Amino acid sequence: xxxxxxxxxxxxxxxxxxxxxxxxxxxxxxxxxxxxxxxxxxxxxxxxxxxxxxxxxxxxxxxxxxxxxxxxxxxxxxxxxxxxxxxxxxxxxxxxxxxxxxxxxxxxxxxxxxx
Amino acid sequence: xxxxxxxxxxxxxxxxxxxxxxxxxxxxxxxxxxxxxxxxxxxxxxxxxxxxxxxxxxxxxxxxxxxxxxxxxxxxxxxxxxxxxxxxxxxxxxxxxxxxxxxxxxxxxxx
Numbered sequence: 001x002x003x004x005x006x007x008x009x010x011x012x013x014x015x016x017x018x019x020x021x022x023x024x025x026x027x028x029x030x031x032x033x034x035x036x037x038x039x040x041x042x043x044x045x046x047x048x049x050x051x052x053x054x055x056x057x058x059x060x061x062x063x064x065x066x067x068x069x070x071x072x073x074x075x076x077x078x079x080x081x082x083x084x085x086x087x088x089x090x091x092x093x094x095x096x097x098x099x100x101x102x103x104x105x106x107x108x109x110x111x112x113x114x115x
Numbered sequence: 116x117x118x119x120x121x122x123x124x125x126x127x128x129x130x131x132x133x134x135x136x137x138x139x140x141x142x143x144x145x146x147x148x149x150x151x152x153x154x155x156x157x158x159x160x161x162x163x164x165x166x167x168x169x170x171x172x173x174x175x176x177x178x179x180x181x182x183x184x185x186x187x188x189x190x191x192x193x194x195x196x197x198x199x200x201x202x203x204x205x206x207x208x209x210x211x212x213x214x215x216x217x218x219x220x221x222x223x224x225x226x
Binding site for chain 2: 035042045048090103106107108109
């Protein structure tokens with residue numbers, strides 16, 4: 001059974017640019033969550049999508065957005081990049097959403113460097 | 116106060132000893148609690164889940180939950196060098212209906 005696939009794995013951007021990251025969940029999983037991981041802040045929740053609907057959103061500015069497609073694949077976009085956006089962006093899939101969410105399966109992440 | 120708090124460590128334990136990791140959380144109505152392990156340069160992987168007060172054992176791992184004290188812990192028995200990793204406590208915050216992670220405890224098991 002294929003795991004969670006994230007692309008690209010590494011990317012370098014400059015301030016002011018935008019970036020789109022992609023995530024393909026485990027087959028049959030309809031929930032996709034996105035997290036930002038940095039040494040100082042740890043794992044910070046960005047948002048969760050379930051059946052193409054955003055179910056929950058973390059405390060990030062509007063420059064961070066996402067969407068989910070009918071095949072459960074998800075993308076997140078960061079516009080007007082800032083140096084502080086440099087981080088590992090992790091996607092996680094789950095069978096369920098809501099109160100039972102917790103058993104997440106993570107992808108290997110997309111490491112973004114903003115220069 | 117952080118929603119989920121862990122001692123960052125490192126927690127250094129000799130091979131064969133018991134590693135004890137602690138986690139406290141702020142949301143009194145939280146119902147679901149998880150421990151993830153993250154090796155350096157890798158993504159987190161789920162190792163334990165616990166939903167009821169008391170102990171839950173899975174191999175060398177035991178999770179303990181005390182909802183009254185808002186405290187969850189993880190014991191690693193017979194620690195091995197391969198257990199050296201960062202252990203993340205995660206809580207499903209009922210109020211926000213999202214999984215919130217602690218900062219993680221780095222564990223070093225020395226041969």
